[in-house]
Structure formats: C-alpha cells, structure tokens
Amino acid sequence: MLMRTDPFREIDRLTEQFFGTTARPAVMHLDAYRDGDHFYAAFDLPGVDPDSIDCTVERNVLTVRAERRRPTGDNVELVAAERPMGTFTRQLFLGDTLDTDKLEAGYEHGVLTLRIPIAERAKPRRISVTATANGNGRREIGA
8 A cells, every 4th residue: 555664754853863953844744544445645734725735646656745834924923933834745655556547635624635546456356266077076177
C-alpha cells in the first residue's frame, strides 16, 4: 500500500534534539489506512486555502503541496506567530496495488483526504479449477 520510509525524518529528529532547532519546516501530519477496497490518506492542513493545494502523481510517487499565508493588510498587527507558515510538501511512495488513475481528493474542515481504489489486479480472486477423470482415480488438468 504505502512505503513508510522517509530516510531524512530520523536524521532531522536527532538534529533537532541535539541542536534545539527545527531542521525542516513543520510536518504535514498524515493518517493512512485501508477500508475495504479503498486506501485513504488524510493530511492535516488547517488554515490552508483550498486553491493553494496541489496534488500530483508521477509513477508511484504522490506529492502534496499546500501553502498557508499570514494575514496581510494595512491594519494587520502581528501579536503572536506560532503557527508555521509557508509552503508544505509531503511525498508518499505508493505501491503498485493502488489505482492512481482513479484517485479522488476532498478538502473539508482543514483535512485533505485522498481516496485511492485498490487496483483490480491486487484484489483477491477465485481461480476455477477444471479436472477430468482418466479412469485410474487420478485427475489430469488439460487432458
């Protein structure tokens, strides 16, 4: 379904712990799960304008980009700035068992949810067995 490897995540965590700094921008948090014949990925993107969200699939790599901007204007005075702003990017490496041609995306209540069907070739299927008796108690296929 989904490859769980991000070779830089552990390095970034250790760097942040050691130096007390954030090595990379804030993470786009994700839940990923399978429900029946579909795979879901839900990304937390509160405060993001839906028009700034960009989802692309190239081969088996899904890339999600989104941008959160600070309010601007002549009368805007910034009092506290704790939420990360700017462009967020997250890549997922999808398995061959997903049908990315039928991927659907929706954004509601600050959560981007992607719904990807499981490919027909990856679903369990019953194989019919045909056999004929040859008279000696054994069965041969294709006889």
